[in-house]
Amino acid sequence: xxxxxxxxxxxxxxxxxxxxxxxxxxxxxxxxxxxxxxxxxxxxxxxxxxxxxxxxxxxxxxxxxxxxxxxxxxxxxxxxxxxxxxxxxxxxxxxxxxxxxxxxxxxxxxxxxxxxxxxxxxxxxxxxxxxxxxxxxxxxxxxxxxxxxxxxxxxxxxxxxxxxxxxxxxxxxxxxxxxxxxxxxxxxxxxxxxxxxxxxxxxxxxxxxxxxxxxxxxxxxxxxxxxxxxxxxxxxxxxxxxxxxxxxxxxxxxxxxxxxxxxxxxxxxxxxxxxxxxxxxxxxxxxxxxxxxxxxxxxxxxxxxxxxxxxxxxxxxxxxxxxxxxxxxxxxxxxxxxxxxxxxxxxxxxxxxxxxxxxxxxxxxxxxxxxxxxxxxxxxxxxxxxxxxxxxxxxxxxxxxxxxxxxxxxxxxxxxxxxxxxxxxxxxxxxxxxxxxxxxxxxxxxxxxxxxxxxxxxxxxxxxxxxxxxxxxxxxxxxxxxxxxxxxxxxxxxxxx
DNA sequence: CGTCCACTTTCTAAAAAGTGGACGGTGCGTTAGT
Numbered sequence: 001x002x003x004x005x006x007x008x009x010x011x012x013x014x015x016x017x018x019x020x021x022x023x024x025x026x027x028x029x030x031x032x033x034x035x036x037x038x039x040x041x042x043x044x045x046x047x048x049x050x051x052x053x054x055x056x057x058x059x060x061x062x063x064x065x066x067x068x069x070x071x072x073x074x075x076x077x078x079x080x081x082x083x084x085x086x087x088x089x090x091x092x093x094x095x096x097x098x099x100x101x102x103x104x105x106x107x108x109x110x111x112x113x114x115x116x117x118x119x120x121x122x123x124x125x126x127x128x129x130x131x132x133x134x135x136x137x138x139x140x141x142x143x144x145x146x147x148x149x150x151x152x153x154x155x156x157x158x159x160x161x162x163x164x165x166x167x168x169x170x171x172x173x174x175x176x177x178x179x180x181x182x183x184x185x186x187x188x189x190x191x192x193x194x195x196x197x198x199x200x201x202x203x204x205x206x207x208x209x210x211x212x213x214x215x216x217x218x219x220x221x222x223x224x225x226x227x228x229x230x231x232x233x234x235x236x237x238x239x240x241x242x243x244x245x246x247x248x249x250x251x252x253x254x255x256x257x258x259x260x261x262x263x264x265x266x267x268x269x270x271x272x273x274x275x276x277x278x279x280x281x282x283x284x285x286x287x288x289x290x291x292x293x294x295x296x297x298x299x300x301x302x303x304x305x306x307x308x309x310x311x312x313x314x315x316x317x318x319x320x321x322x323x324x325x326x327x328x329x330x331x332x333x334x335x336x337x338x339x340x341x342x343x344x345x346x347x348x349x350x351x352x353x354x355x356x357x358x359x360x361x362x363x364x365x366x367x368x369x370x371x372x373x374x375x376x377x378x379x380x381x382x383x384x385x386x387x388x389x390x391x392x393x394x395x396x397x398x399x400x401x402x403x404x405x406x407x408x409x410x411x412x413x414x415x416x417x418x419x420x421x422x423x424x425x426x427x428x429x430x431x432x433x434x435x436x437x438x439x440x441x442x443x444x445x446x447x448x449x450x451x452x453x454x455x456x457x458x459x460x461x462x463x464x465x466x467x468x469x470x471x472x473x474x475x476x477x478x479x480x481x482x483x484x485x486x487x488x489x490x491x492x493x494x495x496x497x
Numbered sequence: 498c499g500t501c502c503a504c505t506t507t508c509t510a511a512a513a514a515g516t517g518g519a520c521g522g523t524g525c526g527t528t529a530g531t
Contacts, residue, residue, distance in 0.1 A: 064524075088526060113525040147523060236521055238501090260523065286523060307522085338498045339521060347522090381523090 006053060010079075017042050019195050023167070024049050027131065032166040032190035034137070034181055038197065039171045039293075040321050044071070047133045047167055048080060051106060056130025059161070060109045061154060063139045065089060066268070067291035068109040075107055085109040086120060099123040112150040115157050124157075129164040134185065136290065137168035141180035142310065145420055146348060146381050149388035155186040166190070172197055172313050175450045197313060197449050201320045204441040204461040205329045205468055212333045219243070219303055219331060220250065225472040226327065227298045228280040231288070233315055235304040235339040237261050240283045243303070247281075258284040289315060295322035299471060302330040305435060307340035308427035309448050325459070327471040332435050337428060344424045348385055348417045349378045357386065358406050358413075368397045389413060439463050 003021055007013050016024075019037045026033050027050040037043055051058040062068045068085040075083040082105045084098055102108065102123050114120050134140070134154060144151030158166060166187050173181065182188055209215050219232065234240045237259040244257040256270045256279050267287075273279045275294050282288060286306070297319045306312045312330075320326030349357070356364075357372045364372055369390050373383045390396040393409055401409070434444055441461035443453045459466045 092528060111525055117526085143523070148525065150525080236500095238521080290523095311523095335499075342498070342521060343523095346520095 003049075003053075006049060010049065010052065011045065019193055020046055023191075023193055024053070026191045026193075027165055027167060028053055030165060032168075032185075032187040034168045034178060034187065034190045034192045036170055036173050036178070036192075036194045036197070038195060038199070039317060041195070043135070043169045044074070046169070047131055048075070048078070048107075050165075050167070051131050054130040054165075056128065056164075057105070058107050058131035058133055059124065059129050059164075060107060060133040060135055061112055061115075062109050062135045063111070063143070063148075064291060065111065067136075068111070070291065071109060080107060082106040083109075086114055087111055088114075103127045112148060112154060115153070116150055121157070121160070125160055129161050132158050132161060132164045132166045134166070134168045134181075136170060137181050137185075138170040138173050138177050138310070138314075140168075140184050141173075141177040144180075144184060146385040149384060152184050152388075155184060158185065171317065172310055172449075174310060174448065177310065196446075196451055197317075198442065198446060198451070198454065199317060199320065200457060201323050202316055202326050202328050203459045203466045203468075203471075204316070204445075205327060205466065206435055206441060206462050207329065207331050208435070209331065209333045212335060215303070215331050215333055216243070216246070219301060220247070222299075222301060222329060223247065223252070223255075223281060227471055227473050229274070229277060229294070229297055230281050230299040230301065231297060231315075231318060232281060232283045232301040232303055233288075233306065234283065234285060235336065237285055239303070240285055244283050247283075252281070254278065254280040256282060258282055258288045260285065260287040286311060286315065289318050292318055293321065294318075296324070297321070297326065298324075299327040299329065302328075304336040304339070305330065305332050305431060307343070307424070307431070309431050309434060309445065310427075312431060313445060313449075325471070327468060329468065330435065337432060340428055341425075344421055344428065347379050347381045348420060349376065349382045350417075351414055353378055353382075354410055354413050354417075358401065358410050360400070360403070360406070365399060368399050369401070370396050386413075389416070437463075 003016070003024060004014070007016060019035065019041055023033050023035050023046050027046070035043070035046070047058050047060065060071075062071065065085070065087045068087060069089065072083050072085045084105050084107075086095070086098060086108060087110070090098065099119060110120070115124075139148070140151045140154070158164070166185055168181050168185055168187070168190070170181070178192070178194075182190060207218065209218070223230070223232070232243070234243060240257040240259055244255055247255045256273065258267060258270045270279070270282065271288075271292070274282045275292075300316045300319045302312070302315070306315065316328035319328060353376045356376050357369060367375065370387065373386050378386070387396060395401050395405070395409070430448070434441070434448070437444060440456070440463045442457070446453060456464060459470070
């Protein structure tokens, strides 16, 4: 079948969006693909169509359960009814029933962690898969090394599944992240489709402060003046909560905070209110944003510098999905970098802790290495990291490790930690350099992502004398507040269709 | 490194100032027994 015919039949569209067709073609001819496409290009369509035309099943690895639930709903609405997500939202009996009837599903969403479950694994292995999809594939590099190490094991399950065609999709990946993806998914021969990460409708502004007290006033002025809705990122949970209480005191009621320390239902509520335009501003840590597809976000303020350029680009990329002019504003003070610096220095165990965990001290002889991890006083992320590597070495539940192996492990782990720290510090220095450099902010980002520089644009960035003033004005918001909620609902429906 | 909190010290009786130390960001899974 012609691809265009299938597109028309299943979606009613006449033309593919840039990048879609080439990837579908590669998939159909049996090639692995690494696709970097800007958000809103319709990445989902690629593997929906791919699976349909291959007359097979797709296993889709997705990073967040909330995102998975949304995707399953969207698939069903789009007519792909045989779709399911395997995650902790399922209770015991539902899970058993889904696993038992797994062959009846065409699209199965999973987290990297649940792939470790032996029942899930054996159910998956008992049927044929045409596509192995890794959505938000930059997570392999961004989270896999320490925070969610099971991201590094995806190649193992892929092989067990008989090496179905592998499709890795992301919106932002530096050359280094692309390499990580291809290495850890063992798809070195993959066809690579990289599209520019440039978002011409987002103007980029950096403002430096030498007095930290002035930053809050500036942020409040911006929030007052800028056309919303907007997102403001802070470094810490407490910082987000405090800023919101200041804004509430000043009479701004349509503002809430969001961070990973909140209860699931509270997070969901805030997110829904924001998506429904009941909130004009969300003040949050980097927990907020992935999978958020609100088209009309007009600005993203960074109240602190983020820890790396990739994270920054992902965060500002949430603005202006509707292609309308939008602003990214970073309010920088040198002390911003202290929090990320702290995390880099302390999230992984230091040499003493490694020595302690792998020691032959008599006092520890009664404890397995797993138990020693809690005793060593390392961070939760550090524990995850160590659990993963000690388990791979087959010693996690041992009380005693032969001396030779012990010394080798110490050496390997210390080296690995040292490398990770070095890389992260390099990223931190890189964003600091980007902030301080007075050249074109956009071209520096393009260069960082391995792209060619572009000719000067209008309203490009603070390095190119862009003017923030044109993003001021609150007209639309005032009109919105007079809408009856029924009208608002209708408007949202129309927007989605 | 800076901030916040609990606790102690100050010095003289109620509250302020000092000190030590813990903490700081991302998420999956969890299947025990009222």
